[in-house]
Amino acid sequence: MSANTAMAERYRNNFLKEIEEQVEMGDWVKMCMQCGVCSGSCPTNFQSAWEHPPQELFMMIRAGRREEVLTTTSMWNCTSCYNCIVRCPRKLPITHIMHGIAEYAHRLGMAPKMQPTRFFSGLFWKNATKTGRVNELKLSMGLYFKDGFVQGIKNGMAMQSVALGLVKAGRLNVMELFGGHKCRDQKGIQAMLNKAYEIERTRKAAKMAG
Ligand code: SF4
Numbered sequence: 001m002s003a004n005t006a007m008a009e010r011y012r013n014n015f016l017k018e019i020e021e022q023v024e025m026g027d028w029v030k031m032c033m034q035c036g037v038c039s040g041s042c043p044t045n046f047q048s049a050w051e052h053p054p055q056e057l058f059m060m061i062r063a064g065r066r067e068e069v070l071t072t073t074s075m076w077n078c079t080s081c082y083n084c085i086v087r088c089p090r091k092l093p094i095t096h097i098m099h100g101i102a103e104y105a106h107r108l109g110m111a112p113k114m115q116p117t118r119f120f121s122g123l124f125w126k127n128a129t130k131t132g133r134v135n136e137l138k139l140s141m142g143l144y145f146k147d148g149f150v151q152g153i154k155n156g157m158a159m160q161s162v163a164l165g166l167v168k169a170g171r172l173n174v175m176e177l178f179g180g181h182k183c184r185d186q187k188g189i190q191a192m193l194n195k196a197y198e199i200e201r202t203r204k205a206a207k208m209a210g
């Protein structure tokens, strides 16, 4: 049984409870009074760019619209600007809830696979944790070539003047392709990450088990 099926079964007809128990800061959702200030203040919701802005997502959670909430791209649009948190009359930690729902959808395997923020987050994490330092050249190439080789070349050509400028300014080194900067204590970095993974695994297993 998949994690998603198990959770849908466990919280049948009570999506709000599922969000409260499984999503970081999810227990705040019930405090929303649907004033719409967050949605109206969100700079990334310009011209209604979000499929479901925060206030609407909170309404949908309470209405039990599980599939729609967990598969939408909406919460992935949040840039953590904190405008909504500052203005919410009920002081909901909206930013954190947005990231919490996104993380939960990802954990259940329901997040839209090629959503750019989700894709970039994964790419960045793998890149940064390999040596403890970001290899900017490989990170950019991973992003440019995400839609295939031909599109990658086109993206590279479109950005060549920017890349040349960065190379001239000493901000991009083509030799990074063959290795690049590393943190000095590689073993220490990996030990720290393994410990963090272990803590996270234990925390998530406890949440899943209830
Ligand atoms: S500003 Fe706060 S209370 Fe108003 S809709 Fe948004 S989350 Fe709900």
Ligand code: SF4
Binding pocket: 038, 041, 042, 043, 044, 045, 054, 077, 078, 079, 080, 081, 082, 083, 084, 085, 094, 095, 098
């Ligand atoms: S923190 Fe996220 S949801 Fe809140 S206003 Fe900024 S972009 Fe919008």
